[in-house]
Amino acid sequence: MPKPSRKDSILTAALACITDVGADATTIEMIRERSGASIGSLYHHFGNKDRILASLYIEGLRRYAERLDAQLAAATGASECIGALVSSYIDWVVENPDWARFILHSRGRVEAGEMGEQLKTTNREHYARLQTRLQSYRDQGCFRDLPLDCFASIIVGPAHDMARNWLAGRLSKHLTDYREVLAESAWIAVRALPDQSPQ
Template identity: 85%
Template sequence: MPKPNRKDSILDAALACITEVGADATTIEMIRERSGASIGSLYHHFGNKERILASLYFEGLRRYAERLDVNLAAAAQATECISALVTSYIDWVVENPDWARFILHSRGRIEAGEMGEQLKTINREHYVRLQTRLQTYREQGCFRDLPPECFASIIIGPAHDMARNWLAGRLSKNLVEYREMLAETAWLAVRATPDQPPQ
């Protein structure tokens, strides 16, 4: 396994600090001490604490999107694509609970910060990739006639809510145990109904 570079080490340290004391209480000095980086190196890579937080957020999104893209590329049917959207998210959350918790709780902060425009761009590009991947199935009439702005929320909304509850310790079972049920529910919610046959 390759040795983490200095930038990754700083992000890992930042996530550990945030997990222990929260984003507000985490300081540059705490991150520096935990990562073993010099102040000069830390400011060279990021500039300030808010940029560290934004970079941590973006890196989490990138890793999740990377997993999702691989799973979507392997999907050969509309139902498999919808399943991949749900299961990729659940699997990533279960494998990265601290990162997932940070992302779920920090979106507003990043959006309002100096790197908010970059977040909008990342989200827009992600949305376009998903729409492009699903377009063929949409043209084939595999999906219900739903408002485009509702489509993703209907698919991922229940899994997102369950993930929040699991991360907060409000579920008696591991989130992964709901994986297949949530994927099936998402497909049933968006598939073309009998009175709306494929075109």
């Protein structure tokens, strides 16, 4: 396995500090000490604390999107694609709980910061890839006639809510125990009704 870059080491240290004391209480000095980087290196790679936090947020989204893209590419039908949207999210949260917790609570902060436009661009590109992947199934009539603006929320919204509860310790079972039922429910919610299905 290749050695993490200095930039990755700084992001890893930032996430550890945020997990320990919260984003507001985390300081550049804490990140420097934990990462072993010099102050000059931190400012060279990121510029300031807000840019470190925004970069951490965007990198987390990138890694999640990378996992999702791979699972969608492997799916062989509409129902598998919908299932991949749910399962890839749940799997990423379970494998990266601290990162997921940070992302769930920091969107507004990042959007309002100097890298807000970069985040919006990242999200637009992600949703464009998703729509392209699903378009052929939409053209085949596999999905109900739903507004595009709410399509993804209908699919991933319940998993998103369950992830929040799991991360907060409010579920009686592990998040992965709900993986199949959430994927099945998402498919039921968006699949074409019997009289609308392609013949």
